[in-house]
Amino acid sequence: MAQKEDFQVEKDNIIDYQLRFQKLLISISTKYINADLSNVTSLIESSLEQIGNFVGADRSYVFSYDLKNKTTSNTFEWCKDGIEPEIENLQNIPINYIQQWLDAHTKGEAFYVEDVSLLTDDGEFGLKAILEPQGIKSLIAIPKIKNNELIGFVGFDSVEKIHKYSEDEKNLLFVFASMLVNIIQRKEQETLIEKQKKSEETLLKNIAKQNQQINEYTQMVSHDLKSPILNIHTLISWCKTDLKESLDSQNLNHLDEILFNVEKMDSLIDGILDYSTVDKVDAKDKVLDLNQLVQNIVNNMSIPDHVVVNIQDNLPSIIGNSWRYKLVFKNLIQNAIEYNDKENPKVEVGFENKENFYKFSVKDNGIGIKPGYFDKVFKVFSKLHNNTSSPGIGLSIVKKIITNYKGDIWIESKENIGTTIYFTVLKQN
Incomplete structure (x- = not known):
């Protein structure tokens, strides 16, 4: 019995860790x-200290690989007191000195030495x-990989005593390495932009180039963040699944809160990707049957049973890109x-046939919006209420699409009565 209890305590400690x-x-x-x-250096050093202390390392560091010149250099470091x-x-250490190290990283694997002696x-x-x-007794070095290219590693040294890393620790350290790639990449991108801004002779050209780089960077960072x-x-x-029977309701609620925020972050990244690419899609416009398009959107959404969505009959066909207009109506x-x-939420999708354009509307009987906030809701990451899972980017995407198609978009709303968002689409032959 005592042995069984000891095993359970050890298991609980591992899970808690x-x-x-x-x-x-x-x-x-x-x-x-x-x-x-501007504070990336201190932020990275702080995170190295946090992770180093957590895993019981005495020294943690980041290296960059210069595979062209076959060297590697230490770029960030944290040391425990007395180390x-x-x-x-x-700096500029020849790679052939650590060939075993490089071989493991080239395969995307950690290089781990439990006992240097x-x-x-x-x-x-x-x-x-x-x-x-x-003075290193144990070490682990996790590769930093960007777009399938080996760019460096993050490592942890144990100087005072030998340290054995579990597989779960290794996996979580890989997540940390991916996060480092993202933040360092962001810093490198900002540095590049700042250098470009200093060149007055090529200022106009650089502005266009910077916008392109920022869009590419946003997509790249967002994609890289999805994995961790x-x-x-x-x-x-x-x-949560494995411990459902052993954890109390408070701890399960904590796990639910973490999952909610992780899912919220995932939605935010998806929104950023949509916003950054919505005007970059290289696809020809075609005739779109909005009756079918809107109905398919509603059918594929997870709409609560008590919510009623009414779609006006005989929506018109328009010229446009299917993916873009799906984003408009879905958002x-x-x-x-x-x-x-409301107890009985209602959403109505309708349109009016004007001489040179179609005037569409999406109406609800919800909480409404104060008049002073009509323009604010179209700004990126703008939210009037923080207690929702919305990332605050959907209406920004809608406005960007409608504006790119030379349409107008506006809001009519009354608090506690509801909101109607209108937008126009030009008629085309």
């Missing part, structure tokens, strides 16, 4: 996303000869449902 690690990663990820890029820093000694002695330039003078967020969501979901309908506090 994993959950705390995941919460720490979510906290760091949030800081990275909202970071002032000597090595960053100045580790057990390494083979390969002479004064061998790996053991490099690590032992630094998915990993975090999966890990927490597993924990407007979703927004009408999201901001509705």
